[in-house]
Amino acid sequence: MNKLTVMFRNTLVAGFMSALTCFSGSVNAEGETIKVGVLHSLSGTMAISETTLKDTMLMLIDEQNKKGGLLGKKLEAVVVDPASNWPLFAEKTRELISKDKVAAIFGCWTSVSRKSVLPVIEELNGLLFYPVQYEGEESSKNVFYTGAAPNQQAIPAVDYLMNDLKTKRWVLAGTDYVYPRTTNKILEAYLLSKGVAKKDIMINYTPFGHSDWQSIVADIKKFGSAGKKTAVVSTINGDANIPFYKELGNQGVSAEQIPVIAFSVGEEELSGMDTKPLVGHLAAWNYFMSVDSTKNATFIKQWQEYIKNPKRVTNDPMEAHYIGFNMWVKAVEKTGSTDPAKVQAAIIGIEFPNLTGGMAKMLPNHHISKPVLIGEIQDNGQFLTVWQTNKVVDGDAWSDFLPESKAIIADWTAPINCGNYNTKTKKCAGQNYK
Amino acid sequence: MKPIFFRHYVCLMAIGLLLLPGLVLSDENLSQDTLTAAMSKLNAAYMTERSAAIEQLAAAQEPRAIVILQALLEGHLFNLIAENKLVIGAEIEAGYKLSDAKNGQDLGIVAREATQKINLNNALRVSLRKTLGRLELNASEVKVRIHAVQAIAKDIDPEGLVLLHAQLSTEKDRSVQDEIKLVLGLEQLNSTDKPQRLAALALLKDHASPAVVNRLNALQEKDATGQFVETDADVRNSAKTALININSKLRVYAAIETVFFGLSLGAVLVLAAIGLAITFGVMGVINMAHGELMMLGAYTTYVMQQLLPDYLGLALLLSIPAAFMISALVGILIERGIIRFLYGRPLETLLATFGVSLVLQQTVRSIFSPLNRSVASPEWMSGAWQINDFLALTWNRFYILVFCLLVFTLLLQILKRTRLGLEVRAVAQNRNMAKAMGIPTARVDALTFGLGSGIAGVAGVALSQITNVGPNLGQAYIVDSFMVVVFGGVGNLWGTLLAGFSLGIANKLLEPLAGAVLAKILVLVFIILFIQKRPRGLFPQKGRAVEG
Known part of the structure; x- marks a missing residue:
């Protein structure tokens, strides 16, 4: 019922917004430009996260134009609003490629929106840069995954809890959709392989936007009072986090007793929360705003000036877009063309420095290498890095901890040229995703 | 760059002072110096140094040290950037109302940007709570002492046990005594003397807490071959009746x-x-x-x-x-x-x-x-109304x-x-x-x-x-x-x-x-x-x- 109303609403919003974009689409700048598609929801439930990424892209494009554009042409952003409506993401993609003839698309946040874009972008042979951490088990010829794969976020986080905090009991709590389900499946397999008993793992799913956490937090508290160090690995989606942490705080579950490590809570989400009850809880990302580096400081300054708000924060998916965009620029410069087929070949192996130090490199499986950072939440809404990998970690498209994807690799270079290649049977399953 | 050099210099001094423990403990002035040294160490960039500083402060035997540690735990300890000096700040509208961490002297009001908070991570917070618990065991208020016993009991170690034993022999207040007995009772269950264990069980059965329930449950556990881990049947049965009693309450x-x-x-x-x-x-x-x-x-x-x-x-x-x-x-x-x-x-x-x-x-x-x-x-509106350990x-x-x-x-x-x-x-x-x-x-x-x-x-x-x-x-x-x-x-x-x-x-x-x-x-x-x-x-x- 809830879902229906939301969908109903979304369709209405979508209809309205697409009417608007029809007008804006026809206004073209003079002279020849290279068009870049920005596919982020500006209305509906996901607007909360995606609007920032739209602004980030506009800033990056603006910045590139100040440097003289690309291949002697100016870049032009084509912004569309898929209104948090998954089928509309596919429609908008088609519109961007067929009608607006964009050279590349930067967009999507939720996995379900990416899955909905996938068939279209493959059919029309476009380019999509996807900036958010996700569950893996995918590698498309036309998609570049600049966010973290599970082995660049979830697995190191669990390692940290296991080795540094000596955690013995595990609560895997998530929102009920594809990213948490797959991530938790991988994590459970990983924990079992490390000798954790099944009775020491508690898995819990909640609906989107869940706001009444009383009994679940009480359960976690009970589960954690068995005398063994307990930690919560949270794949709870953005909006449900605030009531969750509030309830933790009110029921007196402190980070010292039962730390919660989150994969979807970043600086931006924290800026909308009362951070006092959260201090000491953890998050695993590949970028923190608090990382002290010259590059990062420049980026933050640029962003705050662009958005005209000296208090605005930066976050991990923003860095992913920053890297992805610059890699695309480098690849276009290298091949001298914006033709997606040529860029696809040229971008593999391209390197661009991370904001937090180290080099990001586009790998043959269309993922990038990233450092992994674990931070504790401070009461100013920033993270204090408590652990980090000493070098960058290569993104792995197909998890090695799931029996069904153990033998599968993705390699978009000759001779394999496949996103779903079985190293045992030596066969490519094509673009056949479950 | 300059403050960093200065900081290192002070750290070196602090280490130097540490090497003279005899002197530090004997002289009133030098005890003050330990405080100063530890405080500048607290200001250092690395968590390891902060951890050492906490221990140093705890050992300083200074009443002021408790105030500083308390402020640190509650997040009220700041570095006044301009003077590179530790201050305790209370939040007010205009910024922070500062007092000198060392002597409590009023330093007026500064803007938020003028200070930098002394950060903590979870590991440090845990050790700080424990340290404070030990220091507060000597407090004059009964409430604070009970809180201290609970803080020590949370993560009990041999050192804590010795402290609690010592406290029990000098403690005058009944409620604090009971609290300590409960912690020690849990420990006595591990002894080899049967009457002592049964006595501990008798004491524990009326004091249900998560720790007690866990311990009693552990006494009922069987190993992989189906044998009871606990070999003494009397202890086991006594624990069982206690558990039944507690469980009905829990329901x-x-x-x-x-x-x-x-x-x-x-x-x-x-x-x-x-x-x-x-x-x-x-x-x-x-x-x-x-x-x-x-x-x-x-x-x-x-x-x-x-x-x-x-x-x-x-x-x-x-x-x-x-x-x-x-x-x-x-x-x-x-x-x-x-x-x-x-x-x-x-x-x-x-x-x-x-x-x-x-x-x-x-x-x-x-x-x-x-x-x-x-x-x-x-x-x-935050927190909970704690009716008892379970509710x-x-x-x-x-x-x-x-x-x-x-x-x-x-x-x-x-x-x-x-x-x-x-x-x-x-x-x-x-x-x-x-x-x-x-x-x-x-x-x-x-x-x-x-x-x-x-x-x-x-x-x-x-x-x-x-x-x-x-x-x-x-x-x-x-x-x-x-x-x-x-x-x-x-x-x-x-x-x-x-x-x-x-x-x-x-x-x-x-x-x-x-x-x-x-x-x-x-x-x-x-x-x-x-x-x-x-x-x-x-x-x-x-x-x-x-x-x-």
Whole structure:
């Protein structure tokens, strides 16, 4: 019922917004430009996260134009609003490629929106840069995954809890959709392989936007009072986090007793929360705003000036877009063309420095290498890095901890040229995703 | 660069001082120096140095050290950047009110940017709590000493045991003695002397705490071959009877807890639905913008808190009338501007108010940005009412429950005893007849809608304390609100109250058994079946056709 109303609403919003974009689409700048598609929801439930990424892209494009554009042409952003409506993401993609003839698309946040874009972008042979951490088990010829794969976020986080905090009991709590389900499946397999008993793992799913956490937090508290160090690995989606942490705080579950490590809570989400009850809880990302580096400081300054708000924060998916965009620029410069087929070949192996130090490199499986950072939440809404990998970690498209994807690799270079290649049977399953 | 060199220099000095322990302990002046040295170390960039500094401070035998450590743990210890000096800051509107960490001297007020907080991580916080526990064991207040014993017991080690033994022999106060005995009793269970173990069990069985339950459970465990880990049958049986005793108590606590959870979820549902019970139940208007009126209430709370950043509690209380006024005003505008042209056409009303809800959402998005806004909870609304080790009721939920009942009673009185209430009921029962009696129905319609909307705004204030304040706040509650009103019987306030509470409790009973997702589905299925059985007075046919 809830879902229906939301969908109903979304369709209405979508209809309205697409009417608007029809007008804006026809206004073209003079002279020849290279068009870049920005596919982020500006209305509906996901607007909360995606609007920032739209602004980030506009800033990056603006910045590139100040440097003289690309291949002697100016870049032009084509912004569309898929209104948090998954089928509309596919429609908008088609519109961007067929009608607006964009050279590349930067967009999507939720996995379900990416899955909905996938068939279209493959059919029309476009380019999509996807900036958010996700569950893996995918590698498309036309998609570049600049966010973290599970082995660049979830697995190191669990390692940290296991080795540094000596955690013995595990609560895997998530929102009920594809990213948490797959991530938790991988994590459970990983924990079992490390000798954790099944009775020491508690898995819990909640609906989107869940706001009444009383009994679940009480359960976690009970589960954690068995005398063994307990930690919560949270794949709870953005909006449900605030009531969750509030309830933790009110029921007196402190980070010292039962730390919660989150994969979807970043600086931006924290800026909308009362951070006092959260201090000491953890998050695993590949970028923190608090990382002290010259590059990062420049980026933050640029962003705050662009958005005209000296208090605005930066976050991990923003860095992913920053890297992805610059890699695309480098690849276009290298091949001298914006033709997606040529860029696809040229971008593999391209390197661009991370904001937090180290080099990001586009790998043959269309993922990038990233450092992994674990931070504790401070009461100013920033993270204090408590652990980090000493070098960058290569993104792995197909998890090695799931029996069904153990033998599968993705390699978009000759001779394999496949996103779903079985190293045992030596066969490519094509673009056949479950 | 310069401060860093300076810092290293001071650190070197600190290490140098550490190498002279004899001198440090013997001389009053030098003890002061340890304090200074440890303090500058606390200011260092690395957590390892901070950890060493904490130990040093703890060993300094200075009363001031406790004050500093306490401030550090509570996050009140800062570095005054300009002077590179440790200060204790109390938050006020203009910035921080500072006092020198070393001697408590008042240093006046500085801006927030002039200070840098001394950070802690979890590991340090744990060790700090333990250290403070040990230091506080000598405090003169009984409460502080009990707290200290509990802090030590949390993570017991041989050193802590020695301290507790020593304290027990000198301790005069009964309650502190009991607390220590309990901790030591748990430890005695590990001894090899049987009478001592049985005595410990006898002591523990009346002091149920999670630690005791865990320990008793461990005594019942079997190993892989099916043999009891605990070989002594007497100890085992004695532990078993104690456990049975404790477990029956625990079941009662669990039941109380579930009922409380259910009632508090119900209270939220009732608050969200009660305004709708007026507009939909009494007036028959399907108002899809009801959720957005709640959102406006929540944003009013946010604005109020921005206006009065230092008086969170007062801001919250003032938000209640303010939110009522704002939402009621918007409600009346909606009624006068749109709904009054659509009376008797529920389908069009539904679509029109739905459009209004989108407009309101996007307006808020444009004014406040699509990001969530942070609304803080005042001190008296955070934390829990700890009844015993196993039962704690959270304050925010408790207040919302009370608040819900207050709003309900007030509304009931308005409808029953005021002239407006009389007119509202008259118009609801027979519009034409009421008109004939000289009741200005148009005005009554506007006021009724305003009342329902105002209550939605008040509900928004309550919601701001438990959930996100963002443009989507209303969406999450609109379906639940309709569900409650329909389930309770349209047009009946008592029905709404009963429906909200019973749905809340049903949800909380099902949740542990079926999981949150399935519990929600089961409740919905139940309502569908219920409507099949008793369609009268429930959601009208037309409305449902639209929903489906």
